[in-house]
């Protein structure tokens with residue numbers, strides 16, 4: 001021991017004791033490290049890659065070389081080893097502290113009209129996979145189930161709680177919901193393990209359907225819904241239940257989820273983080289009014305076509321991933337369809353229709369100072385019946401609904417952040 005102070009020696013000793021076994025020492029033993037006794041008594045050891053999560057510490061590597069050749073370890077090297085270890089463990093701690101995140105696809109249920117988008121989830125033990133419609137316009141997580149009469153199930157996957165060891169009936173609880181489009185469902189309630197996009201929620205309320213309306217039976221590619229509205233809207237009684245997002249929120253890195261829906265293609269729902277690669281420019285945030293439980297925000301106005309003749313008029317509406325079309329005030333629709341040759345508000349077809357070969361302007365809506373344009377192709381929504389030359393518009397009137405709805409036709413023109421901090425807000429960005 002040359003000029004090393006006592007502390008350095010003690011530090012060196014405690015570091016030495018804390019040191020993991022030197023790389024390269026291989027415990028005789030089981031698994032991949034068992035030595036294979038070749039002929040003539042030769043022994044072979046297979047190198048095993050160090051398990052993940054190992055932080056390289058260069059100072060420690062140098063330190064070991066000093067020890068190996070019995071060279072006195074300079075004090076500043078001892079400090080460097082301790083310093084690098086401290087940084088590495090802080091990085092580990094930070095990784096542990098940062099919350100969970102998840103990401104899952106939003107797949108159109110049909111090839112042509114983006115009627116709705118479904119996302120794969122698993123429920124129960126062993127996991128049962130269902131494709132569910134993530135709906136920011138409601139707050140019930142309900143599924144087609146083994147409790148339904150078979151004639152109401154037409155190809156949908158069902159959840160069978162009796163086949164899940166982690167399912168638990170919520171005694172005496174029921175639910176019943178009616179959506180804006182008149183569809184409905186009702187049933188009992190279980191809690192079970194729910195997972196989506198790498199996120200797992202234990203004891204999630206899973207509402208099992210006993211009855212669904214004909215429109216759900218006909219939606220053969222939708223096995224149920226996951227409400228992403230505020231939990232105040234949940235219909236379970238006598239005690240209402242939390243949405244999966246509200247249950248997951250505390251463990252998420254950020255209390256947000258984002259919707260990146262796409263025109264005739266699979267998009268994504270992300271949970272707990274905002275993916276910078278999914279949008280361009282900046283996100284424009286505006287406040288949300290969480291009462292009564294929808295993602296209600298105020299658009300700053302609209303323009304027919306590009307944003308040249310923008311009309312700055314507040315439009316209060318909800319961002320609703322579970323609704324296909326956009327529903328706006330009559331004045332806005334009159335201004336739009338006035339520009340469409342042959343457009344009429346048809347009682348027989350239940351909304352604005354026009355000849356499919358009519359030229360359509362795009363539609364621009366404002367979020368704060370930002371402008372978002374819905375391409376004409378999104379508004380030429382679908383023939384009123386298969387093969388018809390008359391098309392149904394992607395913009396329809398909200399006069400019968402009592403609320404304006406920015407459904408998928410608008411949402412797929414943007415990257416949308418549903419930010420559930422306090423107070424909640426919604427962010428819109430171009431993509």
Ligand SMILES: CSc1ccc(CNCCO)cc1
Pocket residue numbers: 116133135137138179180181182183215216219222322323
């Ligand atoms: C029949 S397929 C279907 C999908 C989603 C929903 C929930 N949101 C709709 C707006 O009321 C209802 C029905």
